[in-house]
Amino acid sequence: xxxxxxxxxxxxxxxxxxxxxxxxxxxxxxxxxxxxxxxxxxxxxxxxxxxxxxxxxxxxxxxxxxxxxxxxxxxxxxxxxxxxxxxxxxxxxxxxxxxxxxxxxxxxxxxxxx
Amino acid sequence: xxxxxxxxxxxxxxxxxxxxxxxxxxxxxxxxxxxxxxxxxxxxxxxxxxxxxxxxxxxxxxxxxxxxxxxxxxxxxxxxxxxxxxxxxxxxxxxxxxxxxxxxxxxxx
Numbered sequence: 001x002x003x004x005x006x007x008x009x010x011x012x013x014x015x016x017x018x019x020x021x022x023x024x025x026x027x028x029x030x031x032x033x034x035x036x037x038x039x040x041x042x043x044x045x046x047x048x049x050x051x052x053x054x055x056x057x058x059x060x061x062x063x064x065x066x067x068x069x070x071x072x073x074x075x076x077x078x079x080x081x082x083x084x085x086x087x088x089x090x091x092x093x094x095x096x097x098x099x100x101x102x103x104x105x106x107x108x109x110x111x112x113x114x
Numbered sequence: 115x116x117x118x119x120x121x122x123x124x125x126x127x128x129x130x131x132x133x134x135x136x137x138x139x140x141x142x143x144x145x146x147x148x149x150x151x152x153x154x155x156x157x158x159x160x161x162x163x164x165x166x167x168x169x170x171x172x173x174x175x176x177x178x179x180x181x182x183x184x185x186x187x188x189x190x191x192x193x194x195x196x197x198x199x200x201x202x203x204x205x206x207x208x209x210x211x212x213x214x215x216x217x218x219x220x221x222x223x
Contacts, residue, residue: 004157031209033210033211035211035213042213042214042215043152043158043211043213044213045210045211045212048210055209056209056210059210089155091157091158093157093158093211095209102148102160102163103160103211104160105157105158105159106157107156107157108155108156108157110155
């Protein structure tokens with residue numbers, strides 16, 4: 001069974017540019033989560049999809065971040081325009097439909113904004 | 115904020131058991147205790163979880179005190195590849211994981 005995949009693995013962009021991160025969850029997993037770790041801080045929750053619906057987006061830092069999951073399969077996280085403080089590692093995780101199920105994490109996308 | 119307290123670091127000799135403690139004194143009755151680890155900069159990896167009973171799987175054992183205010187993750191025979199940051203997480207109803215600072219476990223030869 002393929003795990004959670006994320007693309008790209010690394011991205012270096014200039015301040016003010018736009019970047020789109022992609023996450024492909026494990027097949028059949030209804031739940032998809034985005035987390036990030038910035039500048040040596042703790043891993044923080046961003047948002048949670050159940051299929052194509054946003055279940056919880058309380059962790060999204062501001063309106064420069066837009067997450068989508070059209071069709072309930074893969075998800076994208078767009079940062080527009082990127083700021084220096086957005087640098088960090090963005091993780092995606094997925095889990096099956098049952099509440100309380102364990103989350104499987106992808107390898108992350110390392111974003112550097114210069 | 116994280117609802118758990120863990121020591122910042124621990125050492126363990128290879129082949130010995132690693133016992134990682136966690137305090138979660140404000141845990142609610144329907145909240146589970148989860149353990150994840152992060153090796154280098156990889157994505158967090160699920161280890162084990164439990165509600166009130168002790169649990170064991172192929173990776174580790176989880177011992178939860180009767181009052182559920184603390185727990186211990188046990189890696190029975192630590193190897194160098196177990197060197198990682200270990201996170202004890204109390205799972206909130208909304209399903210998101212709230213990570214704290216974790217315990218950095220160093221396994222030495």
